[in-house]
Amino acid sequence: MAFAGKWLTETQEGYDEFCKLVGIPDDIIETGRGYKIITEVTQDGNDFSWTQVYPTNARVTNKFTIGKESDMETIGGKKFKATVSLDGGKLSVTFPNYHHTCEIVGGKLIETSKAGSVTLIRTSNKV
Known part of the structure; x- marks a missing residue:
């Protein structure tokens, strides 16, 4: 149940390069660069609800x-099917354009998204 709770973005590394690679328009990249995303996670055994709330109130x-296999959706509204795995305390899932992992390190939520050789690392604190 380490993931359960409410998390607030502290830092993002590789944001611009990652967003450009996955096709996010420059104006959206500029707007979102300083966003403090709230991630709300509930967990009941192997069942999760993972919500990301953006400052624009997009959710x-x-x-x-x-x-x-579960029905999933990207922030851009693209729907897809994926299977989330849990190995060594790390959640792992493949989105349409990238691979995403989440883990708790030192009491922080670390989300890593990789597309080719480009990596975005988002670190969040529990609130």
């Missing part, structure tokens, strides 16, 4: 069960 919620 994306993905509900999934570890090891089972």
